[in-house]
Amino acid sequence: MKKINGRKISHYLVLISLGIIILHACRSNPAYYFRSNYKEANSLLHQTDTISTKPFLKAHLKNGDVCIFRDTWKVDTLENSVFGSGKRYDFNRVLTYEGDLRLPIDSVLIFETNEKLKGTEKKRIAALTLLTALNLMGGAYCLTNPKACFGSCPTFYVNKNDNFHFANAEGFSNAILPSMEYYDIDALGYTPFTGNRFSLTMKNEALETHCLRDIKLMAYPRNEDQRIYQSRKNQFYICENNYSLSQALADEGNITGLLSSEDRVERFSLSDGANLSSKEEVFLEFEEVDNTQDLGFIINFRQTLMTTYFIYGAMGYMGDEVSDIFAMMEEDKETVAKLDNGIKKELGDIDVYVWNDLKEEWVFQGGFYETGPIAFNHQILPLDQKVKGKKLRIKLLMNKGLWRMDYVALTNIKEQVEPLELRPNQILNKGVKDQRALNELKNPEQFLISMPGDEFQLDFELPESDQEYELFLYSKGYYLEWMREHWIKDKNLLKLRQMFKNPKKFLSEEAESYKLYEANMEQEFWNSKIDTETFSYYEN
């Protein structure tokens, strides 16, 4: 049984009503003039003689019969009759005669003629033709660029009415198989709320089956001047002070404005048309670092659609053997390692280097990596470098066309902390309390299954209502991408093998075709909003 979202229904209802109103408003004036009645033969003769094509003639007789003459009828003014070939029906409209007919005019009560209705369907067919063309164009685009039209992973929202452009977190983007299940922690950023009740909405906005083993809210109390940041290794640091960026330079020039504030205006680059694993450098300068002890580099980032393209590309290459290959991967204990050492390794992290004035060289500090193009990751990297004076220079080395960055800054790490872990105390499914979903999340042996279109509201209770908390979301599970029929035609097992065995060569060879629609894909993705039909796992 398919479910339909109430809010969307209201939108559609309004649109449908509008359509009907528009249509009524646009209806042409009724044209009943196609039919004419004549009580006298003379007026019939005069008015039909002038028209080029003689119409069929219907003669309503005084006895209730009707005679329908073909367009060869004539009026005999001498005999005062009308004749021609046709059909005669009685008052119950039963056919009583067919052939040559001759009727005395005084037996006829009313003559009737009708003009042929022409082009009655013209407007409707034109509208349908236009609609078909638009649909086919859209369909053709998605068939040729399937990776641009489909896909995501579990998305989480503080404001449930937001669309995926404003998702606060996305869960386990790499877990495309049960064996690849892992947990993912995402910072929810600054999320003001009142009282001690916090709600988060989890949506399935793609053609995927999401299997969630666990969801926890991680919270740490903070005061006004403090922030808690999470490192890539999921260590949490309470931090004070914030040092803004003084200057940022990249290949395209000065990008300071793009990275100075958390405004969702991001810096990103396009991929290298010759090799998808080409690297680029971004140079950052912080000039007013008052306290250079225990510095942490903070960054808000996410990926472009490049990795999404590879995931769907791989599935396309599997073609109709997708389930066999997935089963094989599932049984191979080294699948995760193989994938990590494949394209992922080749593409690399956002590597962070700090300039050492004494040695006059860049010193590697660590890297950031998180799969997924939807939600921003807010992370910290503790820096291990002595700094002279108040100035610090940082270099980011990253793959071209893979990363989008919104914000960078420096902060002082006060101490490492352990946040509280809170499980949802209530789950609402379409506004209704869902005890089964709650039980499934509580039981580590079970999964909460979320199907396309599903939305769950997760309610958490925080210990104190008058305390500000820094919040993080822990989600554990995996998802199964739904194979699309049109992907099957892309089957290419050799290409798939190259992708896994020789990612360097693959990235070089794939560059040209990726470039072909990179710009379109980005535009399509960011101009669109995910919407899927609702499917239910439990009601099937």
Add this chain to the structure above:
Amino acid sequence: MKTKVSTLFLLISVLFSSCTRQKYLPNSKEIDVNQYGSYIEVYPLNETSVKGELISIDKVELMVLTKQDEKSILKTIPIGRGLKFKLRYASGKRYGWTIPTYTALSFMHGWAAMFSLPVNLLVTVAITNSGVQAFTYKNQDISYEELQMFARFPGGIPEYIDRDKIQ
């Protein structure tokens, strides 16, 4: 819940209204050779509606051949203020199939279905409804005198025809 039910009802009624077809109604290309009267739905004030073939109409009353328990009955409806009617003189083309078809097509568009689905729904529902509404006149479109032309007996039922025998 109410919204869901009403939406579903609206869509189903649009779909099915395009399927109701009177056997005696010609298609639009055969209006000149049809021997029957047009189909009419009459809504008298404070009374239940009457639907069937328009048999005759004069200044006082109109007569409709309607079906009751599979039997044809000739009903007389007095013409007065507030009498509403809807007349269909030809069968419209059915476009109900376009609603599910184009809805399904939308899902070819992935995320862009958010845009294509409402557009497809809007246009196909409008076209289906327009197909249903085609070849119809309402009381505000046509006078009683003009309505006579669409009756089986435009000059009235001949006196010597037994009205009970009209089928």
